[in-house]
Amino acid sequence: MRVLVTGHQGYLGTVMVPVLRANGHQVVGLDIGYFADCVLGSFPGDPPGVVVDLRDVTVEQLRGFDAVIHLAALSNDPLGALAPEITYDINHHASVRLARLAKEAGVRRFLYASTCSVYGAAGDELVTEDAPLRPITPYAESKVRVEDDVAALADDDFSPVFLRNATAFGFSPRLRADIVLNNLVGYAVLTGEVRVLSDGTPWRPLVHAGDIAWAFATCLTAPEAAIHCRAFNIGTEQNNLTVAEIAEAVVAAVPDSTLVITGESGPDPRSYRVDFTAARQAIGFRAWWSVPAGATQLYQEYVSRGLTSAEFFHRFTRLPHLERLRDTGVLDASMRRTGSVSDPATRF
Structure with missing residues (x-):
């Protein structure tokens, strides 16, 4: 298949693109490049790509693709709280616009990176895809809105599928240090x-970035009837x-480390346990990485690539970067480039 991946220069996209290519797909990226230079250690490079703000994508840039994998977003709860209007502008409005343009361009399959945080404060019971959605943050709220609006576009020629990823973890050359396991290990x-x-x-439900990549690869080739307008945890x-x-898994993985629970931020209202049966039954997807294995990875x-404090707290943490x-x-102020894409002064 010929596949367009938005956000291919992000944390997940950098892991996902090699998986898609290894499965024989022709991959083209689309990214504004916020995090293009946020690389730890060596990196083999990106696929061919288009440098464009998600809010400015045209229908012509989407023609000729069999599928769009939409990862691009402002993916950080603190950033969403700081500038909720920009979060909705990019994560909600631009995402729905992208889906409409993809449908107009003849793209048949639209894979959307949603999140299990749409369940919000769900308590101790395992939640399925049919559970009430109780998003707490602007980031999670934007995901709910996209699911609703894109589902309305589904028809015989356009099949969206919503992958509600658990909290990601694991190494990516374009590291994120502001997600729980990655942060605690660093x-x-x-x-x-x-x-x-x-x-x-x-x-918290967690899933490795590599397992997320395989879930998207599985949905690309699954029978249309199995994924059409469905959400999967x-x-x-x-x-x-x-x-x-x-x-505790981090303490076991990092030699001579000690656990300190300060409680200074108070109780976190975001608490949910998730049932992942539907993806196993409908598309045969299983996640294999455990949290202890991810902590060790x-x-x-981090040690072999020489992670520094400056990189960890600034370069690889979304909000300060x-x-x-x-x-x-x-x-x-609207998170747009201040010059043209070709202007060296606007490079990141």
Whole structure:
């Protein structure tokens, strides 16, 4: 298949593109490049791609593709709280517009990266795709709105599918340090402490970036009837863990580290355990990476690639990185480039 991947220069896209290519697909990327240079260690490079703001995509840029995998988003709850209007502009309005243009361009399959955080404060019971959606943050709310609006576009010629990913973890050359397992391992490597700011009791479902890539690859070629206008939770029940349990896995993976639960941020209302049966039954997808294995992978990669505190706390943490681009004039207040794409002054 000929596949367009938005956000191919992000944390997930950088892992997903090689998986798609290994499965024989022709991949083209589409990305504004916010994180193109946020690479830890060596990286083999990107597929051919289009440099464009998601809000400015044209129908002509979407013609000739069999499928669109839509990953691009402002993926950070603190950023969403800081600028919710921009989060809705990019994550909601631009995403729905992309789906409409894809349908107009003749794209048959539209794979959307949603999130299990749409379940919000769900308690201790396992939630399925039919559970009530209770998004707490602007980021999660934007995902719910996209699912609703894109589902309305489905017809015999346009099949959207919504992959509600659990919280991602695992190494990517374009690292994210602001997601729970990646953060706890990095902090332990750099300081010797596994520091939990909440009380450690909230439930979190986790899934490895590589498993997410395989889920999307599976949906690309699954029978249309199996995926048409459906939502799938992506992850595995074995990775439904409390934040304290996640932290304990990090202590086991990082030599000489100690666990510190400060509780300074108070109780976190986001707590949910997720049922992943539907994806196993409908498309045969299984996630294989465990949290302990992911913690070990992250520890080994951080050490071998020489992760530094400056990189960890600034370059690979979404909010300070984007604030730096804005404060230095590379981006304006609406998160748009301040010059043309070809202008060297606007490079990231």
